[in-house]
Amino acid sequence: MKAAMTAFASARYVLRLYVTGLSPRSMRAISNTRWICDTYLSGRYDLEVVDIAQHPAEAKDKQIVAAPTLIKTLPQPLRRFIGDMSQTERILLGLGLDVQLP
Amino acid sequence: MEETLHAIRSGQVDALVVEGNDGPQIYTLQGLDAETNRFRGAILDQVNDAVIAVNHENCIIYLNSAAERLYGVTISKALGQTLPQIYNCRWGHEDDEAAAMTALLERGEWRGENVHIRRDGIEINAESSITVLRDVSGQSTGILSVIRDVTERKCSENKVLVSEIRYRRLFETAHDGVLLLNPATREIIDANPFMTEMLGYSHRQLVGKELFEIGLLKDEAASQEMVRKLSRTNQVRYDDLPLKGTGGQLHEVEVVANLYDEGGLPVIQCNVRDITARKRSEEQVRLLMAEVNHRAKNLLAVVLAVAQQTAKYGDLPSYVKRLSDRIDGLAAGQDLLVRNLWQGVEVSDLVKAQLAHFEDLIGTRILMHGPCVQLTAAAAQGVGMALHELATNASKYGALSNFEGQVHISWRVTAAAKPGFSMSWTESGGPRVVEPVRKGFGQVIIGRMAEASVLGTAEIRFHEEGLSWTLNAAAENVLTGRNQNESAQGDA
Known part of the structure; x- marks a missing residue:
């Protein structure tokens, strides 16, 4: 487990956030995700935001059932997070980042 | 799945995606507000001006298609980024930025111009209208910028400015007098410095006068006749006119008057060339030629006499x-x-x-x-x-x-x-x-x-x-x- 955590500490993250238009929750999800990435994955992440209202086909392809949804494609395994991404500790754990929050 | 249900139950979800006969359908869970937001977003996507909204952390929470094109970014990459990650601002004067911030704080809006420098270095002359966004309770939630690219207009304005400076300089430094007249009133509306120096009138004294009042034409009838001729032929030329300055000095001048159109309004431009020195020089040449002729005849007479006497x-x-x-x-x-x-x-x-x-x-x-x-x-x-x-x-x-x-x-x-x-x-x-x-x-x-x-x-x-x-x-x-x-x- 510790070895896996070490590997995650240097891996490049590919993330995709699925939102719906300009809703406040979507905006919060975008803002929170960016903050997490900039703070804990600075310089080694690639985040793409997709509005499923405009691209519903993408939702189907990626089996999105609710929005906002954040998908971690890389490093494997694939992980999904649903909500406004305000639960930072849960997200970090899901991303495999062993970080001690204040 | 359990996690999804928990999220829906705890109100963390905006929309659900359900597979229907016609493909995936998006069901929003927030009613009218979400639909209104979507409608507004669709409209904003159609406008030509760039629209960018940022929250309190200066993170971009919305940008339309025009903003994507203007700043060379995609929505998916730009959302959540801060404005300086998209462009930086350069202000015309060092106090302008502080003045804009003050206006936003005090009035909740600012309109003005500055330069936006994209990440790839391209500079955009931006005319911005920035408004503070507020929620239903009146609390500030961020700012909304509507940005118009005025680079082309600025470029044209600069060209006009350069042209204005260049031709103004010609007008100011010309060694010919230049008078501009209103054809309707025949009054002088502008005069260059050479004209004021030649006549000894100040600019203020010249403006409002007719040509005959400064002695350039003999009387009002001549002034009217010049305008009549100009309306027929667009150009009138006087080769040799006497012109007396306020100090009594007499100039001989050559006048070429043209009728021009200036943005739909006719204007007469009179170029007044002081030919006093040229006339004097011509007279000297004429006298010299007569003298040369006289001397040549004398010499020939002497040669003739010498030839006859020698013979x-x-x-x-x-x-x-x-x-x-x-x-x-x-x-x-x-x-x-x-x-x-x-x-x-x-x-x-x-x-x-x-x-x-x-x-x-x-x-x-x-x-x-x-x-x-x-x-x-x-x-x-x-x-x-x-x-x-x-x-x-x-x-x-x-x-x-x-x-x-x-x-x-x-x-x-x-x-x-x-x-x-x-x-x-x-x-x-x-x-x-x-x-x-x-x-x-x-x-x-x-x-x-x-x-x-x-x-x-x-x-x-x-x-x-x-x-x-x-x-x-x-x-x-x-x-x-x-x-x-x-x-x-x-x-x-």
Whole structure:
């Protein structure tokens, strides 16, 4: 487990956030995700935001059932997070980042 | 799945995706607000201006398609990023940014211009309208910027500005007067500095006046006639008009008036060229040409007389030789006069020119002595011919025909109430002189012609030891004004 955590500490993250238009929750999800990435994955992440209202086909392809949804494609395994991404500790754990929050 | 249900139950989800017959359907869970937001988003996507909304953390929460194009970014990459990650601002003045912030804080909005520098370095002249976003309780939640790309307009404005500066400079520094007139009132609406300097009027004094009021046209009727002509032909030209300045100075001017269209309004532009100096120069050339013509005729008359008189004596071969020598002598004197712009000839220069063939003897066998004085053109011509004749005679029969003879040439100005000019040619040491039996044309030249040229008297003596020639005249008939009153002390 510790070895896996070490590997995650240097891996490049590919993330995709699925939102719906300009809703406040979507905006919060975008803002929170960016903050997490900039703070804990600075310089080694690639985040793409997709509005499923405009691209519903993408939702189907990626089996999105609710929005906002954040998908971690890389490093494997694939992980999904649903909500406004305000639960930072849960997200970090899901991303495999062993970080001690204040 | 359990996690999804938990999220839906706890209100963390905006929308659900359900697979239908026509593909995936999006069901929003927030009712009217979400639909309204979607509708607004769709509208904002259609506008040409870039629209960007940021939250309190300065993170982008919305940008439309126009903003994507303007800043070269995609929505998926830009959302959640801060504005400086998309572009930086450059302000026209260092205080502008602070003033914009103050306006946002105090009034909740700011409109103005600055430069946005994209991440790829491209600069955009932006005209922005920024408004503070507020929620239903009035609390600030971020700011909304509507940005119009005015780069092209700015570029055009700059070109217009450069053009304005360039042509304004031409107008201000032109060495022609320029007047702009309103054709409807015929009044001056602008004048360049050269015009005000030429006339002595201030700009304010000129503006509002008609051309006849500044003396450019003789009366109001002439002013009206000019405008009538302009309306028919678009251009009127006056080649020679008198124009008096406020100080009384008279200018001769050339005026070219044109009727132009300036943004739909007609305007008359009068270019006023001061041709006073050119006219004066033309008059001088005309006088000079008349003088040249007069002198040429005089010279031809002298040549004709010399030719006729020379023909009276001797055979044809000697005639050709003598005539040629005499014309050479005339030409030498002519050269001196031209070199001195017909203003007179120094006596010593005249002597040297006429005795050019004996240049080696000057200072040894030909001795010159006299003050530095200048003969008039007429006197130089007569005295020059006489000197040439005397030298020719001396080389044939007199002091310069052997190896010992000498010639003393002297001239002086007598200091008296009415100064006189005296010049002498004295030969010695040559063969014994016998007075000729008959008088040839040579004697006419050194006698009557020389006398006529100085309005004086010439005396020729044939002494056994050598010929002597003396010419006396009033100095005022012989010398130029430059040295009539000068002392007669200096020697050549």
